[in-house]
Amino acid sequence: xxxxxxxxxxxxxxxxxxxxxxxxxxxxxxxxxxxxxxxxxxxxxxxxxxxxxxxxxxxxxxxxxxxxxxxxxxxxxxxxxxxxxxxxxxxxxxxxxxxxxxxxxxxxxxxxxxxxxxxxxxxxxxxxxxxxxxxxxxxxxxxxxxxxxxxxxxxxxxxxxxxxxxxxxxxxxxxxxxxxxxxxxxxxxxxxxxxxxxxxxxxxxxxxxxxxxxxxxxxxxxxxxxxxxxxxxxxxxxxxxxxxxxxxxxxxxxxxxxxxxxxxxxxxxxxxxxxxxxxxxxxxxxxxxxxxxxxxxxxxxxxxxxxxxxxxxxxxxxxxxxxxxxxxxxxxxxxxxxxxxxxxxxxxxxxxxxxxxxxxxxxxxxxxxxxxxxxxxxxxxxxxxxxxxxxxxxxxxxxxx
Numbered sequence: 001x002x003x004x005x006x007x008x009x010x011x012x013x014x015x016x017x018x019x020x021x022x023x024x025x026x027x028x029x030x031x032x033x034x035x036x037x038x039x040x041x042x043x044x045x046x047x048x049x050x051x052x053x054x055x056x057x058x059x060x061x062x063x064x065x066x067x068x069x070x071x072x073x074x075x076x077x078x079x080x081x082x083x084x085x086x087x088x089x090x091x092x093x094x095x096x097x098x099x100x101x102x103x104x105x106x107x108x109x110x111x112x113x114x115x116x117x118x119x120x121x122x123x124x125x126x127x128x129x130x131x132x133x134x135x136x137x138x139x140x141x142x143x144x145x146x147x148x149x150x151x152x153x154x155x156x157x158x159x160x161x162x163x164x165x166x167x168x169x170x171x172x173x174x175x176x177x178x179x180x181x182x183x184x185x186x187x188x189x190x191x192x193x194x195x196x197x198x199x200x201x202x203x204x205x206x207x208x209x210x211x212x213x214x215x216x217x218x219x220x221x222x223x224x225x226x227x228x229x230x231x232x233x234x235x236x237x238x239x240x241x242x243x244x245x246x247x248x249x250x251x252x253x254x255x256x257x258x259x260x261x262x263x264x265x266x267x268x269x270x271x272x273x274x275x276x277x278x279x280x281x282x283x284x285x286x287x288x289x290x291x292x293x294x295x296x297x298x299x300x301x302x303x304x305x306x307x308x309x310x311x312x313x314x315x316x317x318x319x320x321x322x323x324x325x326x327x328x329x330x331x332x333x334x335x336x337x338x339x340x341x342x343x344x345x346x347x348x349x350x351x352x353x354x355x356x357x358x359x360x361x362x363x364x365x366x367x368x369x370x371x372x373x374x375x376x377x378x379x380x381x382x383x384x385x386x387x388x389x390x391x392x393x394x395x396x397x398x399x400x401x
Contacts, residue, residue: 001036001037001072001128001130001133001135001239001241001242002032002034002035002036002037002238002239002240002241003035003036003037003038003039003135003238003239003240003241004031004032004035004037004038004039004236004237004238005039005041005197005216005218005236005237005238005239006027006028006038006039006040006041006197006218006221006236007040007041007042007043007170007199007200007217007218007219007220007221008041008042008043008044008199008202008218008219008220008221009023009024009027009028009040009043009044009045009220009221009222010043010044010045010046010048010060010098010220010221010224011024011044011045011046011050011054011057011058011061012045012047012050012051013046013047013222013224015224016222016223016224016254017358019080019222019223019253019254020046020221020222021057021058021061023221023222023234023251023253023254024044024061024122024221024222025061025064026221026251026252027221027234027235027236027249027251028061028062029064030236030249030251031133031236031238031249032064032065032067032068033068033146034249035238036070036071036072036090036128036130036200037072037090037091037092037135037137038065038090038091038168039092039093039137039168039197040091040092040093040094040118041093041094041096041169041170041197041198041199041200041218042093042094042095042097042099042109042141042142042170042199042200043096043097043098043099043142043170043199043200043220044058044093044095044099044108044109044112045058045098045099045108046098046224047098047099047108048098048099048100048101048107048108049101049108050108051178052296053182055111058112059115059117062091062112062115062117062118063117065089065091065117066124067090070089070090071130071131072090072128072129072130072135072169073088073127073128073129074088074119074127074128074170074247075127075128075134076125076126077124077125077126077127078124078125079123079124079125079338080123080124080155080180081123083120083124085113085119085120085126086113086114086115086116087116087117087118087119089118089119089120090119090128091113091117091119091138092118092119092126092137092139092168092169093109093113093118093119093120093121094109094119094120094121094122094139094141094142094168094169094199094318095107095108095109095110095120095122095141095142095170095172095370096141096142096199096200097142097170097200099142100141100142100143105144109122109141110273113179114252120139120298121137121138121168122139122140122141123139123140123141123155124138124139125137125138125160126138126139127160127163133164133241134160134162134163134164135163135164135166135241136159136160136164136165137166137168138157138165138166138167138168138193139167139168139169140152140155140157140167140168140169140170140171141169141170142170142171142199142200143315145171145181145182145183145184146173146182148171148172148183148184148188149184149185149188152169152184152185152189152190155192156190157189159194164194164195165192165193165194165195166193166195166196166197166239167189167190167193167195167196167197168197168198168199169184169189169196169197169198169199170198170199170200171183171184171200172184172200172201173185173186173188173198173201176201176205176207176217176393178203178229186209186210186215187210188345189209191211193213194213194241195213195214195216195220195239196209196213196214196215196216197215197216197217197233198216198217199217199218199224201217201219202219202220202223202224202225202230203217203219203229203230203232204217204218204219204234204235204248205217205219205289206234206246210306214239214246214342216237216239216246218236218237219232219233219234219235221235221236221251221253222253223235223253223254223256223292226256226258226292226294226326227258227294229258230256230258230259231256231257231258233248233250233251233253234250234251234253235248235249235250235251236248236249236251236340237249241398242249243305252253252294254288254289254290254291254324255286255288255346256290256291256292256293256294257267257282257291257293257294258294258296259278259279259282259293259294259295259296260295260296260298261274261275261278261295261296261297261298261299262299263297263298263299263300263301264299264300265300265301265302265303266299266300266301266305267301267302268305268309268310270302271297271301271313271335272315275295275297275312275315275327276315276318278280278295279293279295279315279319279323279325283322283323283331290322290323290324291323291324292323292324292326293323293324293325293326294326294327294328295325295327295328296327296328296330297310297327297328297329297330298330298341299327307329310329312327312329315327322356341378343377362367364399
């Protein structure tokens with residue numbers, strides 16, 4: 001059978017709201033047309049309580065499978081809590097971390113389940129058959145990373161005999177993350193499955209388990225994290241069980257470009273000029289409507305200048321309608337050195353921890369030209385002594401302006 005594998009639609013994602021629906025629909029429609037079974041790996045919605053407007057548009061997308069006559073038929077559904085499926089259409093899903101709610105409440109994937117749009121595979125085994133071939137799907141929806149390993153062990157998932165077994169889940173995988181984060185290790189996953197499919201990670205990946213079994217991560221259909229590595233095309237996978245072959249199907253999306261500019265002793269004019277040059281260079285090489293361009297500034301500004309002196313909003317406004325611009329001011333090396341020297345100087349004055357905190361707060365207020373009509377010491381005391389009562393702090397601050 002041909003298995004369509006999609007993840008992380010993030011329907012209703014506020015920053016790229018229209019993109020979330022349009023790109024999910026493209027991927028879902030094409031996957032339905034070319035697959036025998038559809039697997040959705042969580043975070044179909046960006047919120048655990050989607051607005052009615054988001055749900056209404058999502059329902060239109062999840063009506064797409066009803067336009068087709070499916071040959072794969074549901075032959076068994078086994079749930080840990082005894083629930084029954086509301087449909088036999090071969091669209092199988094789990095919830096993601098964005099959709100997770102407490103056990104007593106309904107999450108968005110369960111809403112789709114009860115409406116008959118899909119089969120919920122969380123803590124369940126779903127078996128479909130076509131032309132004598134059986135596919136068994138077992139699911140593990142997104143939960144807090146610190147509890148994932150024990151929760152997975154408690155489910156005690158095991159392959160089904162006389163079937164091709166698929167495990168779908170939605171968690172971090174430690175070995176594949178760029179930074180040290182909590183999550184599952186590849187060794188934590190139950191053994192014996194024919195293929196492993198993971199949502200949650202937004203960049204597509206094709207990896208191998210320690211025993212050589214295939215691990216696929218389709219990535220998201222909409223960009224939500226403007227960082228390096230997200231420039232790769234969006235789409236979905238199709239896995240052919242008979243041929244043991246994987247194909248990535250790219251969809252048309254709003255293009256994303258990540259550019260880094262390293263500065264040395266740069267003036268404000270230098271920064272603006274370099275940014276404009278890079279952005280205009282990107283725009284000159286493509287003709288898609290309003291691409292996303294992330295510019296990361298690194299290195300050092302001229303002596304006496306700080307990142308707060310840069311008004312990047314002017315650049316963003318100048319390119320409005322031509323591109324979606326984000327500028328990250330990351331002068332960490334220079335600022336770190338300055339902070340260390342400042343802390344050393346303050347420490348040599350043998351100030352108390354509180355006095356050190358007040359001096360640092362003074363520096364930060366000065367850097368951002370920030371004032372609420374109170375001195376730094378009063379503001380420090382308000383924040384430290386009454387921070388548990390935010391309304392009281394805000395009231396005092398407003399009364400002082």
